[in-house]
Amino acid sequence: MIVTVEKQNWTAMFEYIKASWPTLIRHNPNDVKMLMGLPYPYVVPTCDNADGFTFNEMYYWDSYFVSLGLQHYPQYRDLVIGMTKNMAYMLKRFGMIPNSSRYSYMSCSQPPLFTRMVWLAYQILVQNNDKTANDFLLEMMNLAEMEHTEVWLGISGNHIRLMHDGLSRYFDVHLDDCLIVVESGWNQTTRCNHNRWRFHLPVCLNSILYKRETDMATAFRLIDQTDRAIKWEVAAKNRLYSMNKLMWNSRQKFFADYDYQKLRRNPEPSLAMFHTMWAGLATREQANAMVENWLPQFEHRGGLVTTLKEQKDCQFAWPNGWAPLQILVVDGLEYYGFKEEANRIRTKWLNMCAQTLTQTGKMWDTYNVVESNGNADPGIYGRLPGYGWTWASCDYFYHQLHK
Numbered sequence: 365m366i367v368t369v370e371k372q373n374w375t376a377m378f379e380y381i382k383a384s385w386p387t388l389i390r391h392n393p394n395d396v397k398m399l400m401g402l403p404y405p406y407v408v409p410t411c412d413n414a415d416g417f418t419f420n421e422m423y424y425w426d427s428y429f430v431s432l433g434l435q436h437y438p439q440y441r442d443l444v445i446g447m448t449k450n451m452a453y454m455l456k457r458f459g460m461i462p463n464s465s466r467y468s469y470m471s472c473s474q475p476p477l478f479t480r481m482v483w484l485a486y487q488i489l490v491q492n493n494d495k496t497a498n499d500f501l502l503e504m505m506n507l508a509e510m511e512h513t514e515v516w517l518g519i520s521g522n523h524i525r526l527m528h529d530g531l532s533r534y535f536d537v538h539l540d541d542c543l544i545v546v547e548s549g550w551n552q553t554t555r556c557n558h559n560r561w562r563f564h565l566p567v568c569l570n571s572i573l574y575k576r577e578t579d580m581a582t583a584f585r586l587i588d589q590t591d592r593a594i595k596w597e598v599a600a601k602n603r604l605y606s607m608n609k610l611m612w613n614s615r616q617k618f619f620a621d622y623d624y625q626k627l628r629r630n631p632e633p634s635l636a637m638f639h640t641m642w643a644g645l646a647t648r649e650q651a652n653a654m655v656e657n658w659l660p661q662f663e664h665r666g667g668l669v670t671t672l673k674e675q676k677d678c679q680f681a682w683p684n685g686w687a688p689l690q691i692l693v694v695d696g697l698e699y700y701g702f703k704e705e706a707n708r709i710r711t712k713w714l715n716m717c718a719q720t721l722t723q724t725g726k727m728w729d730t731y732n733v734v735e736s737n738g739n740a741d742p743g744i745y746g747r748l749p750g751y752g753w754t755w756a757s758c759d760y761f762y763h764q765l766h767k
Contacts, residue, residue: 433756
């Protein structure tokens with residue numbers, strides 16, 4: 365059943381967001397103890413202390429979602445380009461983009477959205493009629509190719525991620541599942557049987573890797589490097605074949621994480637299934653089935669709940685919703701033509717964020733989307749006010765609703 369959601373007054377929220385962005389910008393060009401030096405300014409998740417810990421480092425996947433919002437501010441577009449160059453700097457210096465620019469976080473990475481950052485930055489350069497745009501694209505995609513091959517398709521050393529039938533897993537050099545889940549970004553979740561992440565091929569990761577492969581193919585065709593483009597087109601096609609074979613649950617109609625040790629699909633559905641639509645790898649029939657059978661179960665008053673299973677002290681689970689996952693799912697819906705559903709979820713999320721700001725005086729990293737209030741499960745880390753990717757999701761959704 366389609367539910368009409370009326371827009372609330374969002375004016376105060378967007379004034380709050382616009383005034384708050386400068387509080388998250390840092391520039392730290394030199395190493396300071398455990399904090400890595402980066403050549404360009406960047407955005408941190410929040411300026412509010414969490415149990416005495418101050419965020420001064422740049423995070424990998426946060427930076428992409430933050431950039432989706434910042435691209436709509438002319439004064440911050442150079443910041444998007446700079447954060448992309450910071451990622452490139454870490455790739456050249458360390459051979460990987462770590463979880464964040466803090467040395468203690470170098471044992472793992474985060475969801476590898478570098479090529480998406482590159483495209484955002486490239487588009488800004490093109491819009492500015494910058495004659496170096498194609499040179500920038502070639503340099504960045506050369507680095508993306510290196511990251512993809514050595515880190516995400518790694519088979520030895522510190523990057524043992526390519527595990528089964530051409531598909532990859534998340535990893536941490538300590539082989540600790542509690543740290544491996546940190547690389548996924550889904551800190552504390554009911555997915556992958558909680559403590560068996562090392563034995564799962566996550567549908568979210570392999571969707572992102574598929575998208576990277578198509579991004580690289582598109583870029584290399586654009587700059588007339590056809591042989592390299594064909595290489596990544598073939599890689600994407602092979603990944604698509606394996607994902608359909610191992611991850612598509614034809615009976616329940618969703619893409620599932622795959623346990624390569626037990627050779628079975630994990631039976632628990634999560635929002636990760638919709639990464640396949642964001643990446644454009646699902647067939648029309650698969651997309652229709654997931655939207656018809658599963659979207660109503662995830663959609664609630666405030667947006668999309670992360671999993672259908674609840675567990676106390678578990679942040680990436682029922683009843684919590686997170687900005688990056690709202691963005692990924694909504695972009696996937698839009699890509700497959702589910703515009704009404706996408707706009708409905710955008711509006712629900714904006715309404716909830718505005719309402720909670722009025723009630724609490726703050727915006728947050730996560731929300732209870734089932735009851736549409738600020739009382740999300742805090743997990744073991746606690747909830748954080750701020751919050752960069754939440755502000756960005758609101759800016760991004762507002763512009764999508766008005767384009």
